[in-house]
Amino acid sequence: MSTTSAPVVPVGRPPAVPRRRRRVFALPEVRWAVAATVAFLLGLALDLAGAPAWAWGALYATAYVCGGWEPAWAGLLALRERTLDVDLLMIVAALGAAAIGQPMDGALLIVIFATSGALEALATARTEDSVRGLLDLTPETARRIGANGAEEVVPVAELAVGEVILVRPGERVGADGLVLDGSSDVDEASITGEPLPVAKHAGNQVFAATVNGTGVLRVRVERDASESVIARIVEMVERASRTKAPAQLLIEKIEQRYSVGVVVATLAVFTIPLLWGAELTEALLRAMTFMIVASPCAVVLATMPPLLSAIANAGRHGVLVKSAAVMQQLGEVDSVVVDKTGTLTEGAPRLSALRLLPGTGFTEETVLAWAAAVENNSEHPLAEAVVAAARARGLDLPAVEEFKALPGIGVTGVVGGATITVARPRHAGLVTELEELGETAVVVERDGHPIAVLGIVDQARGDAAEAVAGLTALTGARPALLTGDNARAAERLAGEVGITDVRAGLLPQDKLDIVQEHAERGRKVLAIGDGVNDAPALTAAHVGVAMGRVGSDVALKAADVVVVRDELAAVPAVVSLSRRARRVVAQNLVLAGAFITGLVLWDLIGTLPLPLGVLGHEGSTVLVGLNGLRLLRESAWSR
Helix, strand or coil: CCCCCCCCCCCCCCCCCCHHHHHCCCHHHHHHHHHHHHHHHHHHHHHHCCCCCHEEEEEEEHHHHHHHHHHHHHHHHHHCCCCCCCCHHHHHHHHHHHHHHHHHHHHHHHHHHHHHHHHHHHHHHHHHHHHHHHHHHHHEEEECCCCCCCCCEEEECCCCCCCCEEEECECCCCCCCCECCCCCCCHHHHHHHCCCCCEECCCEECCCCCCEEECEHHHHHCCCCCCCHHHHHHHHHHHHHHHCCCCHHHHHHHHHHHHHHHHHHHHHHHHHHHHCCCCCHHHHHHHHHHHHCCCCHHHHHHHHHHHHHHHHHHHHHHHEEECHHHHHHHCCCCCEEHHHHHHHHCCCCEEEEECCCCCCCHHHHHHHHHHHHCCCCCHEEEEHHHHHHHHHHCCCCCCEEEEEECCCEEEEECCCCCEEEEEEECCCHHCCHHCCCEEEEEEECCCCCCEEEEECCEECCCCCCHHHHHHHHHHHHCCEEEECCHHHHHHHHHHHHHCCCEEECHHHHHHHHHHHHHHHHCCCCCEEECHHHHHHHHHHHHHEEEEECCCHHHHHHCCCEECCCCCCCHHHHHHHHHHHHHHHHHHHHHHHHHHHHHHHHHHHCCCCCCCHHHHHHHHHHHHHHHHHHHHHHHHHCCC
């Protein structure tokens, strides 16, 4: 046994990432396809060189075994379940070719068939690799700070919520958490795709696997390792690779009946010529050729590689599509509804005004501390503005009991025996002045009595106008703005980004009703949001998109698509990618259908040589697979 120890890697340092080539050849489908191809080419060379039959025959047999054992086993398992797998048809055809003295043609069929299977496996693997490689970037250990202030190196998996870790310059952050103190520039490219480091200070959120810059950060762990952003990304991608699009499900449903029809037709092609006096070998050769060219291999491969490749490409650009079905549906949308705060806006609002109502007897600091204490438990971006303002004034936040979130309305909790509510205004007279300035106004109440009005402003995202224009061009209609905010603030923002249809003052149920109204009119609705109050609309829409960087857990789970990168313009880009994928699927189906029809007619009307039938049929299968993999290219992602 070797005594050489593994090299020591500093805590949290970026680990080496395996090269893509190693991952490709780790796929069993690729290894078997390569082995079958090598055996076939060596056998063909010996065959053409006039070597003894045992020499090239053994190599052809090796090609049969290497390329055919997996589909043969899968076909037998399917047959046991009383379903006829197209893979089994190919194996039977190859063995039939060998039985009538055409081992080279059968081996060629096996090799090309194995190659097309490897292409499909490659598309699936690239889908997973596009984001799963992030796991390789997650450090295995972190520096935990104990109660006595001592540092302890522990496995990341052992970190618990509430514990504090130390992140030194150049190290990777070990867990999702909140910066307690320190400042640094953090490279978040592994999560958001942003090329420039992001400044982090006390109160900012950091993510596991991101790289710390030159400063030292103390971070409070806020999520278990299994619940980190990276872990959820990987889970979504793995789930997406296991799903099938409606088009694929339809093809597979038809495939069963079609395969039975091919078997029946093959028997007819074999027996009818015999009844008319044809030779056994000639009839069997024609029947085997028919079985090969009539099999729907290319049709079966037409759908999934393009959709999986599109999912992989979107994943590389920070957009997680949860299933192949969703990738297909994205290209069907013709109507868009979008939330305001945190979606069209930056999601980093600031408190612009605090106005005490007459006769309350409380100071600004007291009211702000109460409001921030309650809002500190909320996930809404407006809450962050209140909490940040309180921290900027150095206020201590009192304890809160009986906290309750009221989606679309506000939050409430008991502070010092009194019920403090921070919510949308019930009476317009309290907030008219602030709303006329285009600010979002919320009212602070104590035991049901208004005591102050807070004004909050949020800026439109830099790419919001670009995203709106892109979605308008793709769907032929301008998006509608759905928000619980006041009409003046919503209209001001809508004017900046190019939206004319504004629905303001909405509750979550109102947003849901609007989405359902669109659907009842036959529209395919794309809903974009980020908060708990958006979750019902995201679920009801044809496709729901959540802005993942600032989005709530509820919205991320409800949505079909998650934009991890904080970039709204990625939404029209992924819709455009979906439409490209749908076009490629259509191209593949036409190509596969044309080849099958042409080769079948050639075999029935004329005399189609078996090698040409194999090359035509399996060649079309490979072409279809390669056409789908085109969507992995960087050029397939465009604005």
